[in-house]
Amino acid sequence: MYRTSDIMETISMIRDHNLDIRTTTMGISLLDCADSDIGKSCTKVYDKICRLAGNLVQTADTIEEKYGIPIVNQRVSVTPIAMLAGVSGGDPVLYAKALDRAAHEIGIDFIGGYSSLVQKGFAAGDRELIESIPRALCETELVCSSVNVGSTRAGINMDAVKLMGVKVKEAAELTADRQCIGAAKLVVFCNAVDDNPFMAGAFHGIGEADHVVSVGVSGPGVVRSVLASMPEDAPLDEVAETIKKTAFKITRVGQLVGSEAASMLNTRFGIVDLSLAPTPAIGDSVAHILEEIGLEQCGAHGTTAALAMLNDAVKKGGVMASSSVGGLSGAFIPVSEDEGMISAAREGTLSLEKLEAMTAVCSVGLDMIVIPGDTTPEVISAIIADEAAIGMVNSKTTAVRVIPAVGLKSGEELNFGGLLGYGPVMAVRTKSPAKMINRGGRIPAPLQSMKN
Amino acid sequence: MKKSENAVLTVVGKNAIGILAKVATAVADAKASVVQVSQIVMGDFFTMNMLIDVTEMECTIKQLEKNIKEALPLVEVHVMHDNIFASMHTI
Numbered sequence: 175m176y177r178t179s180d181i182m183e184t185i186s187m188i189r190d191h192n193l194d195i196r197t198t199t200m201g202i203s204l205l206d207c208a209d210s211d212i213g214k215s216c217t218k219v220y221d222k223i224c225r226l227a228g229n230l231v232q233t234a235d236t237i238e239e240k241y242g243i244p245i246v247n248q249r250v251s252v253t254p255i256a257m258l259a260g261v262s263g264g265d266p267v268l269y270a271k272a273l274d275r276a277a278h279e280i281g282i283d284f285i286g287g288y289s290s291l292v293q294k295g296f297a298a299g300d301r302e303l304i305e306s307i308p309r310a311l312c313e314t315e316l317v318c319s320s321v322n323v324g325s326t327r328a329g330i331n332m333d334a335v336k337l338m339g340v341k342v343k344e345a346a347e348l349t350a351d352r353q354c355i356g357a358a359k360l361v362v363f364c365n366a367v368d369d370n371p372f373m374a375g376a377f378h379g380i381g382e383a384d385h386v387v388s389v390g391v392s393g394p395g396v397v398r399s400v401l402a403s404m405p406e407d408a409p410l411d412e413v414a415e416t417i418k419k420t421a422f423k424i425t426r427v428g429q430l431v432g433s434e435a436a437s438m439l440n441t442r443f444g445i446v447d448l449s450l451a452p453t454p455a456i457g458d459s460v461a462h463i464l465e466e467i468g469l470e471q472c473g474a475h476g477t478t479a480a481l482a483m484l485n486d487a488v489k490k491g492g493v494m495a496s497s498s499v500g501g502l503s504g505a506f507i508p509v510s511e512d513e514g515m516i517s518a519a520r521e522g523t524l525s526l527e528k529l530e531a532m533t534a535v536c537s538v539g540l541d542m543i544v545i546p547g548d549t550t551p552e553v554i555s556a557i558i559a560d561e562a563a564i565g566m567v568n569s570k571t572t573a574v575r576v577i578p579a580v581g582l583k584s585g586e587e588l589n590f591g592g593l594l595g596y597g598p599v600m601a602v603r604t605k606s607p608a609k610m611i612n613r614g615g616r617i618p619a620p621l622q623s624m625k626n
Numbered sequence: 627m628k629k630s631e632n633a634v635l636t637v638v639g640k641n642a643i644g645i646l647a648k649v650a651t652a653v654a655d656a657k658a659s660v661v662q663v664s665q666i667v668m669g670d671f672f673t674m675n676m677l678i679d680v681t682e683m684e685c686t687i688k689q690l691e692k693n694i695k696e697a698l699p700l701v702e703v704h705v706m707h708d709n710i711f712a713s714m715h716t717i
Binding site: 175176177178180181182184185188189239240241242243423426427429430 | 634636638662664666673675677686687688691704705706707709710711713714715
């Protein structure tokens, strides 16, 4: 029998501090659906998703009922669609529509994989898919898109970076009547991972098995409450140790749910992604963890150091808890989805530059940041290039998901509703990087030795 | 033989006569069986942890929790599958 304190800790994590399974994501390979006839290809895509993931939602409900732990989202990630578009030719948006229909049919929240991997160059289908992204995101509801423009081994494809600046802006403009939601479903990556279960950047990598189930666990609220119960003067190594132990417990729950879901769905268990993923709900904020560590407000000097410690401790606890830790596993800092970040951005404590520095030490990158609607495509491309450079040099995943708020200026607010949250328009520098961006070409891969 | 499955049942709240009896009745009605109980009363405060075998239980864990809550509206009741505790608190 367990100790009463352990039992009460588990109960309070789930009931009081928002510990949840953020997502169960089924990754499905669509390579066997490729056909030179785009109509047939789309039919096969739809059928395969419905056949394999048809019970995903029901399975999650059953597990939720059995364990009493909320499973918030069910999602599907698929092989980057650019590969299928390369085989079939035709308008890639047809694939987006097939994915959207399948997602509605099986009742999931999002489907990811309207993607293209162009870190070194464009292959058949890549350019067509990227050109079609704004339209695909406008004409579908649940499809998410991502493009990998750089990697540590390949360098940065600046032609793709230039193109993505334009596409992000177009995605926002085409959906201007729906809070520019198109741009919120589009991520530009450097060093994208194959097994990420979190949207909007999830896709099913080509090295993965035919179908797997992965889970993303969350729990910023749990970490914050554990830190709140520590003495104010506890040294930082003790704080890190406490975060590590908490991350261990959270990951174990993810492992339990993931393996159970995989066995119920007759598929293999992929990975647990232990990411501290905030939601706009009160108490579910990464910024509040940093503030609990000892900052007056997130964005103050010291934020990068606190975040580096948090991110590392989370990974250490997670790796000990499961031999299948993967995905992005770290602390997410999506501004519009985090109550503490929203307040810090509103008050001007948190700037785009500070966020950029933070992305050098934590999971992912500039995420869910609302920027002025009149930001030029070149500036967006330059933001992407800066972020990709951080990822490339530091051998880590970085990403950009910025939302140009059409018609809004710095200081005004955009509200997406639901998990995507709301946020103030953050100022960007307006001096032009156009000459650099228009050069195009490639930033060569960085040296892997002499690291100083 | 079916692999046995357990659940952990906790009751916390103001002490009153018959809490344990009502919990045990609800557990028996659901065709679950008690494996282990620990109960402490400190002053007015009642706390109890019960490990129950739910392998043959005729309702879901959620339903059992609901039934006990209806029988004991004034105390806090939680019933959760043992796997959650085992995964979190054992290596």
